[in-house]
Amino acid sequence: MRATVIHGPHDICIEEVPDPRIQHPADAVVRVVSACICGSDLWAYRGVASRVAGQRIGHEFLGVVEEVGSEVTGFTPGDFVVAPFVWSDGTCDYCRQGLQTSCPHGGFWGEVGSDGGQGEAVRVPYADGTLVELPRDAVTDEKLLPGLLALSDVMSTGHHAAISARVRPGATVAVVGDGAVGLCGVLAARRLGADRIIALGRHRSRTDIARSFGATDVVAERGEAATEAIREMTGGQGAHAVLEAVGTEESMRTAISLTRDGGAVGYVGVPHGGSAGVDIGQMFDRNITLAGGVAPARAYIPELLADVLAGVIDPAPVFDRTIDLDGVPDGYRAMDDRSALKVRITF
Amino acid sequence: MRATVIHGPHDICIEEVPDPRIQHPADAVVRVVSACICGSDLWAYRGVASRVAGQRIGHEFLGVVEEVGSEVTGFTPGDFVVAPFVWSDGTCDYCRQGLQTSCPHGGFWGEVGSDGGQGEAVRVPYADGTLVELPRDAVTDEKLLPGLLALSDVMSTGHHAAISARVRPGATVAVVGDGAVGLCGVLAARRLGADRIIALGRHRSRTDIARSFGATDVVAERGEAATEAIREMTGGQGAHAVLEAVGTEESMRTAISLTRDGGAVGYVGVPHGGSAGVDIGQMFDRNITLAGGVAPARAYIPELLADVLAGVIDPAPVFDRTIDLDGVPDGYRAMDDRSALKVRITF
Structure with missing residues (x-):
């Protein structure tokens, strides 16, 4: 598959990378429908936050479940889902109290050894603890998709x-x-x-x-x-x-x-x-x-999702540019020079 | 009357000073029954917090109302009272919400132009807003007095x-x-x-x-x-x-x-x-x-007082030495070298 890779400051490329596959029974593989570039990605882009050359990047995405591990009970292939910007096991003390960002089994998309959100597919650890289900018919609702995507990070x-x-x-x-x-x-x-x-x-x-x-x-x-x-x-x-x-x-x-x-x-x-x-x-x-501090998006998504679906809030206007995967390097440049507020990627 | 005066680092004296008198209609004059030395007084004593030479010191006291201004409605001479470590008007936005330490008319005992708690009497600005009434018979209750005095600052x-x-x-x-x-x-x-x-x-x-x-x-x-x-x-x-x-x-x-x-x-x-x-x-x-931050003691004293009077809490053991006014310079030395935990002054 193809994904965004960061090699160093201002050096963002779209490259062919191995297809994600189930590595642990609690994993799912999600085919990305939409992702975006975050203001916090710019810290890596500018070299302020260090990255290992070749690391993936992007931590906001929604998509369709393609495959699930044997222990996943909450999702099946075809489910439409949104991922918060960290994964978490869903069962530890912290997850149960709604502070999933402190989950000892948690991690941040794009960290070494994991997939980033700015790619065609993502291996999701602890799928049951991490993902939140979206209405299936929303997957083709271009009016609704940006607002749902915002739940992944910025709205939460x-x-x-x-x-x-x-x-x-x-x-x-x-x-x-x-x-x-x-x-x-x-x-x-x-x-x-x-x-x-x-x-x-x-x-x-x-x-x-x-x-x-x-x-x-x-x-x-x-x-x-x-x-x-x-x-x-x-x-x-x-x-x-x-x-x-x-x-x-x-x-x-x-x-x-x-x-x-x-x-x-x-x-x-x-x-x-x-x-x-x-x-x-x-x-x-x-x-x-x-x-x-770092927002426990997973705890907030359910209540915010209900309000997005009901039309009570619509964060979609924060996206002022939409690109495809090949446009990602330009998207970073546009956000870096503040000519774009937030760039959405469609696949 | 006699009061504690600080002239500079490690230079604390007991001196004859003018008797306090009603200066504003909301004032009261309180004859001090018991006061104490605070760990925070040591910052001034050590010269870490600067003081004007000749400034009064001490911000924890309880005593008997001796005189009240024409606007004071809540207290009459003879009332036994405890003062929180800042005075406050009792009527502003902050006082009404229980953040009396942010009262724009408030002040700290011992600041330039005010009396300190470590003296025989204190002019209390905004008496109605500042003071809290204590049971009159507690004034001679040596077992209860230390716990009541602690409400002034450390317990609150x-x-x-x-x-x-x-x-x-x-x-x-x-x-x-x-x-x-x-x-x-x-x-x-x-x-x-x-x-x-x-x-x-x-x-x-x-x-x-x-x-x-x-x-x-x-x-x-x-x-x-x-x-x-x-x-x-x-x-x-x-x-x-x-x-x-x-x-x-x-x-x-x-x-x-x-x-x-x-x-x-x-x-x-x-x-x-x-x-x-x-x-x-x-x-x-x-x-x-x-x-x-700085504790709004005035907001907390009523509920803590009820528990001290009921015997639910007794902070008295924090006082491990009792002195008279002449002993105050020694009291500072003892707290400075940590040979005393907290020194109480009786009058």
Whole structure:
């Protein structure tokens, strides 16, 4: 089969690789219907996150089950499924409590020895614990597919930021980061009943999506100027809940600064850099909570899926370009230079 | 009247100062019955936290109302009261939500222009918002007084750590810090229903108190060795809730490391040093929450007071030495060299 392979910074190729096959009785093989490129893939693309030359890449996909191992009981060939961005056994303490990202048998698509999502097929370990079934007729529903694909990571991650920041009905929420995760955070905050949602961003194409997702205000300023603007908008207090969807020291500093005393930052931007953006003295004096991390998408997909299918939320607008597998290297370039927000791959 | 005054590092004196008087209609003057020295006072004593020469000191006291301003409606002369370690107006958004430490009219006893708790009397701003009434007959109850005095700070702060760390019935809790706050954190965790409470400490006199407060295990190791020991005790997972009651980078690093994935650190140790102890990468991968800060003691005192009066909790054992006002300089020396755990002052 053909799959995306990363050889080094800015060196992404589509190559012929071995077909996936069942290696363990709990495995399934899924033929990919749609996948995408994530903002976090860019850390590898840019060489900030190191990869072994020849490693696969991509961790968001949905597809059709092609084959299952002898221990798989929840799926049969032909089932349409979405995969969260990590696999997990579904049976350990962590999986049972809904923190599948800490499963001791879990892993991340594309890690050495595993398939990546940006390829024609994927071997899925612990299929019963990992995959979530989708309606079979959705497989040809081009209107529905992008929203379902977003559950794999960005929508679930935006939701995790909102849950971690304790977004409640009536809350004032600020969202730091205008990428697909930040935008999905806006959508998640609206879904959780936030009264006011302030999106930080200056690119019209993105802030337009933020507004369509429920942002009531847009702040173009950054850093201290953004904090000042948001304090002024909130009677000097700041936002009850702040979603940090970037992962830099600067964005963390901004997120903490614009949180209302007693409020929480839900951080889901993969941290790059140290902890210098975490001002523990400021957090202490103002009782700011810092919560979040890698989103347990598997725990969130069922409830979010129900709302996507019901039309309550539709994260599809985060995808602004659709390509085929051969277009993937161009897709990375487009996301790297921010000419594309999020690129979807169809097979 | 006479009060404790700090002139510089290691320079604490008892001096004649002006008698407090009502300056604003919401003020009360309280004659101090009992006060104490706090571990956090040592930061000023050691010169780590700067003070203006001649500043008052001490932020924990209980006493009898001597005089009230014309706007005070909740107290009359003769009332026996305890003061939380900050004053607050009792009417603002933050006070009404129980975060009195963020009250815009609030302040900290001993700050420039205010009285400190380690003196014969104190002018209390916003008496109605600040003070909590105690049973009048408790004023002569030498058995009850120490436990009531602990509500002013250490017991409320230990409770804040436990609440912030999300201690729940059945939880495994670890407590970093064997000072009075850490020990009160043990007591708070037991009160909240923790199943297993692991106290970090190596001084027998302190770990004995920890055990009497409900610690089920004591770990003498520090740093990575403590983390390893606690992981081994918890099936490799760590503690659901970790109370950080020291405030150094090392203690924060330890607290985060020994938290179970998905768990929370409740931090109440006044941060000294930067954020280097906050390993944001580790927190991200394991979904660790960092919550806490300066404890809104005023919010907690009513419910904790009820349990002290009912004998459900008795934090009194954290006081291991009682002195009079003239003994205060010696009291600081004793706490500084750790020969005393917490020193109580009677008047």
